[in-house]
Amino acid sequence: MTTSTETGLRLGSLGAERPGPFAKSLPPLDGTVADWLSGAPPLSALATPVLTLDDAALHANARRMAEWCTGHGVELAPHGKTTMAPALWDLQLRTGSRGITLATPWQALVAIEFGVRWVMLANSLVDPRGLRAVAAARDAAPSLEAVSWVDSVDTVVAMEAGAGSPERPLTVVVELGAPGGRTGARAVAEAERVAAAVVASPVLRLGGVGGYEGALAHDPSPESLGTVRLYLDDLAELHRRLLPSYETGEIVVTAGGSAYFDQVVEALAGLADDRTRVVLRSGAYLVHDDGFYRGISPLAREGDRPFRSAMHVWARVVSTPEPGLALLDAGKRDVPFDEGLPEPQRLADDLGRPARPLAGTVTAVNDQHAFLRTDEPVTVGQVVRLGLSHPCTAFDKWRWIPLLTGADDPAPPRVAGLVRTFF
Structure with a gap:
């Protein structure tokens, strides 16, 4: 996470980077990453589709795995x-x-x-x-x-x-x-x-x-x-x-x-x-998922304080061409699909607005679209939070991943950091 906090590894250079207008889902940045983060931008400052990470879930998963290894x-x-x-x-x-x-x-x-x-x-x-x-x-x-x-x-x-x-x-x-x-x-x-x-x-x-x-x-x-x-x-x-x-x-x-x-x-x-x-x-435990690892993880099988997914993609409804079908602006370029398709979880009127549970199924993904089948009313411009399966093939699609705090709070989540990937 690119923040002002001193870290064990040499991460200072990441905060000094200038993504400019070329980082997917970030607003065009005139200054450095650290400059932008200093204002604690809200989730609504981002554009869809966007992959986000839950800071609390990451830290909880890290502590849980460390505790498990020490105990064994x-x-x-x-x-x-x-x-x-x-x-x-x-x-x-x-x-x-x-x-x-x-x-x-x-x-x-x-x-x-x-x-x-x-x-x-x-x-x-x-x-x-x-x-x-x-x-x-x-x-x-x-x-x-x-x-x-x-x-x-x-x-x-x-x-x-x-x-x-x-x-x-x-x-x-x-x-x-x-x-x-x-x-x-x-x-x-x-x-x-x-x-x-x-x-x-x-x-x-x-x-x-x-x-x-x-x-x-x-x-x-x-x-x-x-x-x-x-x-x-x-x-x-x-x-x-x-x-x-x-x-x-x-x-x-x-x-x-x-x-x-x-x-x-x-x-x-x-x-x-x-x-x-x-x-x-083990590598996937830190981010975990809402698919393959959720079903197979030893801690899920034991039922004792399992890991929880720290990653989600937020995608916007761009078309409702027929009853029961909505097209989202996230596809194969944005979400993993090798270990199962994304899972619709929540619906909001806009990015950063309060979200409510959404029942439905993603039945297919094209390069830049996801096919959402649902009996619930959705309209163009609304935003769907998707659960994902397989972090390995989620991260390789993103260079800068916003890290959210307060993801489960009533108040709008804030971007506390940006996680830089190297693929």
Whole structure:
């Protein structure tokens, strides 16, 4: 959040930016972001469509996840590619996360540039330019630790060829996958061969094991949970087999998206000791949603203080061409649609005016329109608040996201900050 408050990461440059007339949904700004925010502008200062974030929900979700991890004896390095927003990474770090996970070398370099000092690249770092850039950044900052993954002997060879001559070996964890999954060695024995190649490498050092269970299931059914647990048991077995081979003072055992982190804890938390750290990489919990994660999150399944969605899109009715149909000015360029269509929630006479519940369904989205089917009367010019599913594909459509305070108060919400994304 770009505010005047001092932060842990180097965020001052964001407040000095001048979006001008080119930032979607913001009014044309003659000055800096900080200048505009100093007046505590109301929600009505924005244009539709606009994605907004609820400040109270973000902080509540961050505290809840930190509390949960502490209570279960695991650490958290949330996946930063969900938001690609340094201000939100800062919130996660300030509430106890040990570092930030990223997916590409460029994303890792963004995190490093903003001051993140424990970076996990949950991918194979084989692009030569990216590899050398990350290695150089780490060599220039002794306090920086950058960890990446390997899942084959070919990956080890490619990293050796592309790394050049780093001042100190690059720490890697061996990734275990599963048939039908994403990346990762497909069996424990195969992963052991990869680990042996790492130990034999002059430029790499073996620092742990990791994987991603979320690619193996997509619902909380007993069958899906069983599949996830079998995989995690294999990951634990791989770690036990590699104990004599690790080359780092600290060992990382890492898994855990935002759908099955409870299963990860059940299977892996017992591995933690004075040397071994069990690290979750859940990223979507901070923003959460009103769709996929609302239905699958472990805290929703437990029914104990679940996360709540911090993101909404406000869209204006631009056409009512036939009874029961309204067209909104938000479409595929503005809202996620890969994990379910937006959910109509509230209706207001204008942006920032009091909103009342709205029953209906979004049945389709075009590039710049959403098809709202409802039996309730809506008129051109009114504004609909939409709940969204899947923060990962919401944030990548926006460069500046207004942060609202008082989103649930009777008074009109105010813009307390702007969250800058880097996609």
